[in-house]
Amino acid sequence: MAQKKPIDSLFFKRIAMPLGAFGLALLLWIFVVSENEYTMMMDFPIEARNLNVQKAHREEVPQFATVRLKGTGRDLFKSTLLKKYAGFKLVLDLEGISQEYEFILNEYFEKYPQKVVLPSNYNISFVEIVHPNRIQISLDDYKVKTVSVLSNLIVIPTSGHIQVGNIKITPNQIQIAGPKEELALINHVETILDTVSGITIPLQSLMEIESLGRLINYSHDAVMIKLNIQEIGERIIVDIPVNVINIKKNIRVFPSPQTISLTVVGGVQRIAKLNPEDIQIIIDFNSWNRKIQFYEPIVIIPADVLEWRDISPRSLELGVAREVK
Secondary structure (H helix, E strand, O other): OHHHHHHHHHHHHHHHHHHHHHHHHHHHHHHHOOOOEEEEEEEEEEEEEOOOOOEEEOOOOOOEEEEEEEEEHHHHHHHHHHHHHHOOEEEEEOOOOOOEEEEEHHHHHHHOHHHEEOOOOOOEEEEEEEEOOEEEEEEEEEEEEEEEEEOOEEEEEOOOEEEEEEEEEEOOEEEEEEEHHHHOOOOEEEEOOEEEEEEOOOEEEEEEEOOOOOOOEEOOOEEEEEEEEEEEEEEEEEEEEEEEEOOOOOEEEEEEOOEEEEEEEEEHHHHHOOOHHHOEEEEEHHHOOOOOOEEOOEEEOOOOOOEEEEEEOOOEEEEEEEOOO
C-alpha cells in the first residue's frame, strides 16, 4: 500500500481536481444559460459631453458610477465578461452650462433614458444609479500656458565615472491647458521620479512627465532626456592667467608670477577641451596689506569639472605702485 500512495496523489491532482472544477463550472454554466431574471451591480464609465470649448472643468468628474441592471443570468454574465468592449456608459450633456450645475443622476437618467448606453444585442435593462446619487459640475475659463520642464531623474554613475554638465531636456518647455485658476498656480512641470545607477556611457531616453491630474492637459506627455557620462581623468593645465580684482583708482598692481598651473579632475573628454582661460585665478586687492608679501589666490573652475589640486605656485606676490599723473 505504501508504494501506491504517490500514484493516488498523482491521480487526485491530475483527474479528481479537474473533475471537481469541471463540476463547479457546469453548475455555473447552468446558472448562466438559465432564463431567470436577476439584478446585478456594475461600474459604468461616465462621459461628460458637449463642454464649451472656452470652458474647462474646475473639479474632476467621477470616472465611474455604480449601476443596478436587470436581465437574465446568461445576459448578465455575458455583460460582466465583455463590459470593457461592449460600450456601456453614462452620458452627461454639459451643453448650456456656464459655471455650476448639479446632476441628480436617477432623475436625470429617468428623464433622458437614452443617456444610459446599453448595447442593443444585450437583453438587459437599466434599473437605477446606486452610487454616486449626484454629480456637481464646476467650470472655469479654459486657458493655455507655456511652462518649463524640469528633470526629476537621479543619476548615479558607476565608480570612476562622472556626469558632465546638466541633463538636457527636449523640449525644455511645453504647453499646458486647463482651468484658469489651476494654471495660475503652476510654474513648471517635472518628469516622473526615476533613478539611473551604475551608468558608464552617455544616455538618451524618453521620459514621461508627471501628471498633475485629469484637469490639466499637456502638449507633450513625454520629453527626451540626454546626459553625458564620462570616465574620470586628470590633466595639468599651465599658463593660467592671474586676475587681480577691486584695484583702486591710480593704483597699478603686478602679480608675480602672472600665470600659474594646476591639475584638474573630471570627465576625460571635458577636461581635454579645457583652456587656461576657462579657469579663473583671482586675488582680491581688498585683502592687500603692505606688510603681507604673499597671497593665496581663489580658484574657480567650470561647474562640470569635478575638482582641482596641486596649484603651483601656491602663493603669489603682489607689486603695487601709484600711477604717475
